[in-house]
Each structure stands twice: as C-alpha cells, then as structure tokens.
Amino acid sequence: MKTISIAIADDEALFRKGMSLILNDYEHLNVTLEAENGVDLLEKLLQCETIPDVLLLDLKMPEMNGVEVAKIIQKKYPSLKMIVISTHFSRAFIINMIELSAVAYLPKNSQPDEVVETIEAVYEKGFHYNTEVLGIIRENIISKKKPKALFSTDLTNREKEVLQLICEQYTAPEIAEKLFISARTVDGHRNNLLSKLDCKNVAGLVVFVLQNELLDIPLLPKNRH
Template sequence: MKKKTVVIVDDHLLFAQSLESLILKIEGYHVLEILKNGKELTRYYLHKRKKPDLILLDIKMPVMDGVQTMHWLKENQPNQKVLALTMEDDEETIIRMLRAGARGYLLKDIHPDNFEYAMNVVIEQGYYYSGKVENLMKNSEDTILKKEHRPAEKLTDREWEFLKLACSELTYKAIALEMSLSPKTVENYRETVFRKLEVKTRVGMVIYCLKNNFFKI
C-alpha cells in the first residue's frame, strides 16, 4: 500500500520530533522531512524534493512564518494541501490562513485520534477544521454543502460590499470607514448577512465564500 507522505514545518524541534513519532505510528503514513520555517520549505521545493500529500504547518515561526508560507504556496504550489497546526486560535489568524489557502486548521492540543482523522479528511476530501474553529463555523458547513441552497442570492448590493470587505483582513471598524458608515450600521450589516447566509461567525462566512467561489479573497 502506498503511504501518505507528510512534511512537518515547525520551529519547535521537540514538538516536531514528537509529532513525527506520532505520525509514524499511524498505519499508512510516512514523514518525508522536518523543516524549521517557511524558507526551508521553499528550498525543499526548489531542490525538487518529493511533493508531500500533506504539509503540517505551524504559524508563528522565525524567518518566514505560516501566513507568509501559505502565500508562497498559493503562488507556487497552489494544489498543495496544507493543515495548519498551531496554538493560535484568534479569529483574525484563522481568517488569514483560510484566505491564504489552508485546507484545515488544528490546535496543538487536539486528541491524537482526531488528528489522524483530520489528516485523512484533508488528504481525501479537501477540508477539515476542529476545536475552536469547528465551533466558530458550527452550522455553516451544512449550508455550504447544499448546492441548491443559495441564500447569498438574497443579499443587496451594499450587503455584498460588506461581505467582500468582511472576507478581508480589515477590522469591523475599518470596514465602517471604508463603507462610510457608523460602526453600529456595520454591526447591523453583519447580523443581516450572517442571518441570510445562515452562518454564525465571521470565520463561517469566510469559509462559505471560499467554498462557493463568490470572489477571490
């Protein structure tokens, strides 16, 4: 049986080696390399090393962090599947990684059984989120997968404008300035768009737009 291959990119060597040991205990998996940052990963590709089925990518790293690495991969290896594995659980970081092309987002305290499941799902199906991310997008996944259900068609032009800005890295305060609206009015747009898209969070909204290819984000 052909083994699924993984490259680990994490500057914490002890964690990376422990992660490698865990993966090697999973039947059908093989770790190709442990790299310390995104720059080492770019060199890995430039030397035409074997492309892995999956990259496990930390976010906070020296030299070239996870977000920068994702942007490089999106430009140079757009089909590479990446699973973010990090302690960063804030909404802004999650959105930045999703926008940059991450196929999944895991927190490092994930249970080993869930970790194995997540790797399989990303490799075989494309997307997986867990922990806080799963809670943030709760109830949005079913809506996203119902192709016949397109609540976004109900959005007004101004709501579409808000949606596009909300899928950027702008804060809600910055969105208010961009749209020449009060913060309270932007809050109202947010609640209306959440209701129409049938999502509960900004992360769920971003994932909805990504999976429906509404616009390039």
C-alpha cells in the same frame, strides 16, 4: 488507503520530532520532510522529487513565519494541502489562513488522534473544518455582509447534489455511493463546480456556498465513524 506523505514545518524541535514519531507509527502515514521555518521549508521543497501530499504548518516561526510561507505555497505549490497547527487559535488567524488556502486549522494542543483524522480527511476530501472553525467562517461571512456573487452559469440539479454532499464533508466514494454514480463522475462534477464557481479547491467551494447562501450547510460536520 494509499500512503500519505507529510511535511512538517515548526521551529519547535520537540514538537516536530514528536509529531513525526506519532505519525510514522501509522502504516499509511509517512513524514517525508521536516523544516524549522518557512525558509527551510521552501528550500527543502525545491529539492523534493515529489511534493508531499499534506503540510502541517506552524504560524510562529523565525526567518519566515507560517503566514508568509503560506502566501508562497498558495501560488507555487497549490497541490500541497496546508493544515495549520498553531497556538494562535483566534478568529483573525483562522480567517486569514483559510483565505490563504489552508484546508484545516487545529490548535496545537489537539489530541494525536484528531491530527491523524484531519490528515486523512484532508487527503480524502480536500479539506476538513471542525464545528468551531466552520462556525467562525460562517460568522465572518455574515459580519462582512458581502453582496451575493454573480456567476453566469447555472448549476444542474446533479451538481447541486454533489456540492451539497461536498459541503457536508463526504468523500468522493461516499458521494458516488449515495448518488449511485461512479467516483470518476463525482470528480467530473467537482471539477465542473470548481470551474463554474471560480474556486481553487473544495475548501473554496464551501466558503462560496456559505457566502452566497446557495445551500443549507449543517454546522456540525458529518461523523465519519
């Protein structure tokens, strides 16, 4: 696996430094940026020659909290994949951050192995929602009872197959193997889906599918091991 560059934004120095030590112990993970709040994070991102692949983001920080900085990152750094790690593991916070393009959400007492697995999954697939988070997304959509969105372009059978496997949290190489096509072709179908369904990222595809009941998505994500 290619080396994954990681930024950490958290006002707790002990957590920030401890997480850096844990992650840097893996050959394919490299913490390249540490910030103590949202203002510090944005200043350091401006100085980066290369934007990190993944951001571990706390929500409760002084000066500029995680929610405020996420709004800016969503617009200014759309390629930076935000993983929220917070003590605030409630339905309202989870839904709010997913609407701000967070591609994963973990409680702060998560095991290190789970954090590493989430980083890897987000890097490989673009998002990673565990059973609890996926259930909260589904419940929120049902409770809002939004009318089904209308889109002008029908999906091809192949695009539906790719979309189903994306929602089941398979990687592009895994989808390619299952459908006997190349990974490049999978990327092409994924880009077409993003365009047709007007979604910013693959996490948005999952939310769109749930909201519009396009496909049957299992609540339990695929076991990657």
